[in-house]
Amino acid sequence: MTFRDKVLRFFYGRYGNDQLNNAILALYVLLTIINIIKPSYTVTILTGVLLVTFFVRMLSRNIYRRQAENAKFMKIWAPAKNWLILTRDRIRDRKTHVYRKCPQCKSTLRLPRKPGVHQVACPKCRTKFGVRIK
Numbered sequence: 648m649t650f651r652d653k654v655l656r657f658f659y660g661r662y663g664n665d666q667l668n669n670a671i672l673a674l675y676v677l678l679t680i681i682n683i684i685k686p687s688y689t690v691t692i693l694t695g696v697l698l699v700t701f702f703v704r705m706l707s708r709n710i711y712r713r714q715a716e717n718a719k720f721m722k723i724w725a726p727a728k729n730w731l732i733l734t735r736d737r738i739r740d741r742k743t744h745v746y747r748k749c750p751q752c753k754s755t756l757r758l759p760r761k762p763g764v765h766q767v768a769c770p771k772c773r774t775k776f777g778v779r780i781k
């Protein structure tokens with residue numbers, strides 16, 4: 648048996664990586680950098696726990712449980728990520744566009760920044776409403 652076969656056999660049936668593990672690793676790297684700048688005993692223990700959790704999850708054979716954990720994480724992370732992206736875009740486009748919520752479906756509309764009162768049709772639900780832009 649070659650080394651490659653041994654490695655493949657070891658990883659066969661194991662969970663591997665997912666979004667939660669990526670987040671754990673990102674948090675580990677962030678805390679490690681903080682710990683280098685301002686060393687702390689608590690942060691050192693926390694980074695150790697994070698690293699062990701990362702490898703335990705990656706090498707786990709209990710795939711259903713790991714998927715359930717990742718699904719729980721994604722329920723929190725997906726809306727948070729969308730909010731972060733929208734906030735970044737709002738800051739980036741602040742001089743050329745305004746963002747307004749549709750009164751019907753609550754989706755966010757990106758409108759060109761033209762001063763005055765405008766009639767807007769929501770592209771999602773087709774509701775027409777007035778928008779005042781300064």
Ligand SMILES: [Zn+2]
Pocket residue numbers: 749750751752753754769770771772773774
């Ligand atoms: Zn709408």
